[in-house]
Amino acid sequence: MNRRKNSEAERLNFWEKLYIPEIAKGLGLTFSYMFRPKFTRQYPEERFEPTGSYRGRPVLVLEEDGERCVACGLCSRVCPALAIEVQAAETEKEKERYPEKFEINMLRCIFCGFCEEVCPEEAIVMSKDYDLVFETKKDAIYGKDKLLVPIAELQDRLEFLRQYK
């Protein structure tokens, strides 16, 4: 018989089979954990500060002379959740087109970032906003008033896109 001793009960030695020293060891471990520093973040007081790679709510980049968006509708086309609605109109400016209406339904948005990836003008980017609150379904549809964000606040993300996109 050269059967190897390999079942769980056979691999234990006498003291391990007694359980009690092993249980004491385990208890000692958990007790030592009670005095370690805690991981918990006290959320409303201590906020999480995301880096540039974070995909928060999508926003439209607002430069000094108006939004970058040319209302090509690619973002709306690529959006897997059908959250974006764009209506184009003409403008006297050099870019010739601008979005008359740009709405993102934040209840549908899945924060995938496809809109940002597909945008030829780098006009829609993911921001660092993550605490989105609304009380009605109507409030959840963000129009241009909420979507346009000054370019100065989006530098981290734009820098990240330039490096890694």
Add this chain to the structure above:
Amino acid sequence: MNEISWILIEAGVKALIIIGMMLLVAAASVYVERKVSAFIQLRIGPNRVGPFGLLQPFADVFKLFLKEDIIPAAADRWFHRIAPVISLGVAFAVYAVIPFADYIVIDDKIIQFGIAPDVNIGILFILALTSVGVYGITLAGWSSNNKYSLLGGLRSSAQMISYELSMGLALVSVILITGSLSLTDIVRDQAGWRWNIFIQPLGFIIFLVSSFAETNRAPFDLPEAEPELVGGFNTEYSGMKFGMFFLAEYANMATASALIAMLYLGGWQLPFPPEWLGLQPHTLAMALAQFAFLVIKVAVLIFFFIWVRWSIPRFRYDQLMNLGWKVLLPLAIVNILITAVVLYILK
């Protein structure tokens, strides 16, 4: 008024005080449980309700009061209602025979700390009542008419029967040493560091493990094993009826801790001669000191219960039965044998 009514009034007042104390102890244990579990898992635990989250248990109970009380359509309504009452009532009733301190003498009148601490069948009474407590859980599981609840209830009855045996046998050794079933006598017998834990270390371990199983605490909380049985026997309970089971669990834990303290850790005996504090026996100061030390012992044991719950994983059902019948029961019998032989030789 005649004497009987005075005794009844006295018992009633004591019962109210004890029930109030138990509710506070249960609330405190819930808080400690949540804090200790959080600390062991490197979390902070409740800290929003009141200073350090101290009012969290009261917020929990308030929430439970406001919840809808649902009785499943197919449930046996009568037993479904009565099961949590049995559980909680039994948990409280045990305190009738627990002595919280030695009796005190004021103006030649003897005042007992406890409702009937001197009753000469104290331990039997507690064992009998804790067995009735199983009915609460088993009835809850059965009357819910839910397969998971039923499994939980059945498990609890099988588990309790298995572990009650070794628990009772471990107790026999203590009774052999003391020669009395009265808790007061057992505590008095342990004066001056003659604690039973030193005389009966094996019996202490058997009793400790069995009381974990008796109180349905992890690692023996199979009647409510969440991963396999949804919520076990209390799956179909909501609102304050669930709250009563919850409360009963913590009251039972306090009972088990008090019992272990009484039987093995010297009960209300001070860990040093009372003369050091200038205390005379049977005075109020002495009784308060004794009560304080009992509370400390019970608190340490409750902490131990909680600590074990968050350290050791749940047993499998066959492992539980193996441990109960193949390990603890023979060990308890051997323990009785040794104790009896040693006592016979010493006599």
